[in-house]
Amino acid sequence: MEIKILNGRTLAAEPGKSVYQALRDNGVYLVASCGGKGVCGKCRVKILEGKYRTESATKLKKKEIGDKVVLACTTFPEEDIHIEIPEDSKLVIGDKIAVSKSKGFLDFLRSEEPTLTPPVRKIMLSLLPPSIEDNLSDVERVKRSLSEHDIEEMRFSHGFVQSLAKALRQHNWTAYLTYTENFEAISIVSPERVKHYGLAVDIGTTTVVVYLVDCTDGTLLDTGVTYNSQMRHGDDVITRIVHATEGGALQELRNAVVDDINGLLNAMMERNHISRDDIDSAVISGNTTMVQLFWGLDPSSIREEPYIPTVNSYPAWRAGTAKLLINHQAPVYTIPCVGSYVGGDITAGLLASKMHRNPEIALFMDIGTNGEIVVGNNEWLITAATSAGPCFEGSGIRHGMRATEGAIESVKINPTTFDVELGVIGNVEPAGICGSGMIDALSEFFFAGIIDQKGKFSRDLNSDRIRIEEEGPEFVLHHGETKDIVLTEVDIENLLRAKAAIYAGMSVLLKEVGLSLDIVERIYIAGGFGNYLNVEKAIMIGMLPDMPKEKFSFIGNTSIAGAYLCLLSEKMRREAEDIAKKMTYIELSVSHGFMDEYMSALFLPHTNIDLFPSVRERYNKEE
């Protein structure tokens, strides 16, 4: 059977496979937060022609069903069909995402240590050529020379020894030996090749960022960014763990992200005329699940109580083992994780924030899918994941999307007329709403009296922007020609859950150490989301604590920044290990205190308004 796509290709479809699977098999990816299980309702396609069977209509409206809109994941062709894929349903991979700059970090490293200390070192060997009288083997000849440099502990892998005889003779017994900081030999390199390179990699649940770095002077040569292709199998880590274990797709997920990295790498090598073998180290930063999937480690126990990762402090395995297409023997350093839901990306984040070095008590938060929070200073650190969920990144919200072109990023509502003023990324026709827009909207709804403290729409407002649909009431942010952009009451429930989780996480974490929020002198907000967040509005809805704006620092993608630091400095790698060891990891999902805090934080801004004096003040003013 065949599937013909409007304005697109015609693809073969195996009988028994869903439209979603058939498209995927042919490289056409649809948005599917639930991983293609008929739950999230995002993989909508419209059937233009042909017989089909469909099993689920979750989240489809009557009109859509009438228009033959179906969920691709539970729809099965019964003959050749012709379909249309709405723009919303297409998963876009490869667009550019802002990354933080390296210059400041390089200056910082230079202030810390006289020379850069990447995971791989070089030593020039000037060997005496062998003779009948001096007939040491090649390996023993190298060892003798190293011994003269007081290096006695070098280890030689099979791969290294296999290439040694030829390499030494080719370079006439004078060449660089590259080796890891743990004294494992990597390769013999021509004395003319003075430069060597490294990769810093941030494997996010959503995006993958790769830095190509000159390890001799620390220059960031090139940056590559792409969406994590594992998204085909769901937006959040839990869906992917299920896919890896119950779906038996561990290798598939592993290969997906490794291919993403290698793809970016290939383009960068070509652009910068750098050969594979000269990239002799890599540092990987990511959350615990992402890192286990990268290394092909079964992540099932992360998801099952008591939520145990296989390893937090990773040995430096080889690039060949990782399947990274750089020097086969290159060590791949993994930034240490802390627990099942606080990973190396948070360790890297703390390292980049430097809060672990200062006496002031600070709070670090990464408002992404896991909503990790750390509190502490140079003496102690405590951390938890709030499972905020991916709704600020667009998932679980009817018209949610990431902060890319067409996303509503700011919302103003006239409290009298309910007229709406929107800020849209790229100043184009709005296609959806991103995290900062959602926070704005929530805050504006609340102060305009459109929703109450529980997030429920007021039933007695007279505006054509508020309408009751099958699933409940919704607010029309934008009347579009082809579609309206709305926030539904269900969306608002999800947003309240996310913001409550974040606030409750902070409170509980502080209570664990017997402190309250007012002891916190600085709040670091990390993650792509942080770049767009309106702090005041986030305080208004009770997501961030009510503190002066100047106490908040937006520090961008600190996961890649920390990876970059670790790539260039042994001191930073040791600090990262110290940070990970020092962090006390609390499992909030089983904490009784958390549930209480969470229930209180489900209100706008909170059941205890005294916690938010500036909100109370404005609320009283506007009443």
Added chain:
Amino acid sequence: MEIKILNGRTLAAEPGKSVYQALRDNGVYLVASCGGKGVCGKCRVKILEGKYRTESATKLKKKEIGDKVVLACTTFPEEDIHIEIPEDSKLVIGDKIAVSKSKGFLDFLRSEEPTLTPPVRKIMLSLLPPSIEDNLSDVERVKRSLSEHDIEEMRFSHGFVQSLAKALRQHNWTAYLTYTENFEAISIVSPERVKHYGLAVDIGTTTVVVYLVDCTDGTLLDTGVTYNSQMRHGDDVITRIVHATEGGALQELRNAVVDDINGLLNAMMERNHISRDDIDSAVISGNTTMVQLFWGLDPSSIREEPYIPTVNSYPAWRAGTAKLLINHQAPVYTIPCVGSYVGGDITAGLLASKMHRNPEIALFMDIGTNGEIVVGNNEWLITAATSAGPCFEGSGIRHGMRATEGAIESVKINPTTFDVELGVIGNVEPAGICGSGMIDALSEFFFAGIIDQKGKFSRDLNSDRIRIEEEGPEFVLHHGETKDIVLTEVDIENLLRAKAAIYAGMSVLLKEVGLSLDIVERIYIAGGFGNYLNVEKAIMIGMLPDMPKEKFSFIGNTSIAGAYLCLLSEKMRREAEDIAKKMTYIELSVSHGFMDEYMSALFLPHTNIDLFPSVRERYNKEE
């Protein structure tokens, strides 16, 4: 085209390929000392029918050429042919070879150390199952437990970590951890599996011997022996190096010997009901070339002046790397080599002889292809290879063969009648002559006046046993129905070269340290050949020094014995390393002194008869 074998299969033959190659491609192997280069004249087949082209008739007699006997390696079918393969030309693989017993060595180990110390250790881990409060990762949990046993330095490979989560849960957090003596984790093993096993392997140029050993009590459970399949590509190490490098067949040679070992292993595992994963260590002993080929290391520099191996002291790489089909993570220890032509088999031999522990000056010799010799005691050791060549193993001798059924192993000749009395292995119709038979014959020829001091046949003897053929004179040891067994003057030249090389090697080695042969208090003779050697006759021809018979010890296959010792004892592994480091390796092929000694030793027994008083005495008596 097709080749039909008399009483055998019909095989496909690609045009342009020789009969030898076509047979080999179909798994039919012929004897070919030269590796199929038209030189050794051993791969004879008889063409019964069909057109063919032949390029070389080296060593073929006129009558044979008339009978359409050809060398398979230089004969090319031009249409379907029908051939007969004489028994002599067939390479027999798989017959049993005597191996030395393990009992004595086990008693020795027990007297040395209270417990056995194989390269892999076991520790019982009783881990606290993880909980929300005690949420260490699996690896860190194992580390904590090891730390309680004062083990801090364990390293974890990717393969180990990949299987860890499942294994710990499967065994309910109580299991053995197996690890190498260098603290590299191997596997998690059920607490019920108390036994673990190891392999000792001797890779000889000719034969491969494998011991399956119970590492908990040292019992030798089973023994496997086969010919080294690399023999298809030539009898000696030089031919194989050429094949590996110029022929680009390094991987082919590597796979050949690895397959030999795995084949023996499979049969042994089945017979003893032992599973692959429970065999968690291996020790490899072999000459330098055999070991480099086993590990897939390009051996070319071994053959080129100044004759340098890639590595002498091998790291313990993993079974997965070696392609040995035992536990993938098992360490494979390689007994250290000394130089290009003195390998780990000699280190193992010394270890088994224990001469490195005693103050008496001893001489160790392995009369095989390389003819390695060691002189020394507990203070010093000096060694060289004499390149004696493989003629005592049958190669380069018209009717030479190994010491298997049908081989003439002893010869007596009546000096008056020239009647011959033969001892034949298996008491069957003789098929050829093996090393001990050759030494006997040479000695008897000399004392009966059949040959002179230079090994030339006396032209004035009247006996139908001495006849002049195309290639020169020869002595008929056996008049057979289908063929006669002879020793030719060319054979005798080869034997003289071999015995001269051995004797000259000993002399030069002793001179290097300013000593003479009479200081030697013991001579150890190792190797399969040693089992059958008649010392007195070997002295008569001037191959062994003229010393009382009781000073000679035949110690059998010490290469496998040394491997067995190293498999069970860390102390023995350290001793093997000390031995290898202590040995001073002399390259005889470039020594001027060696050529002088060699020329003198080409006589029977020697130009200086004073070196052989017992020979002089008998000679004078019989004159």
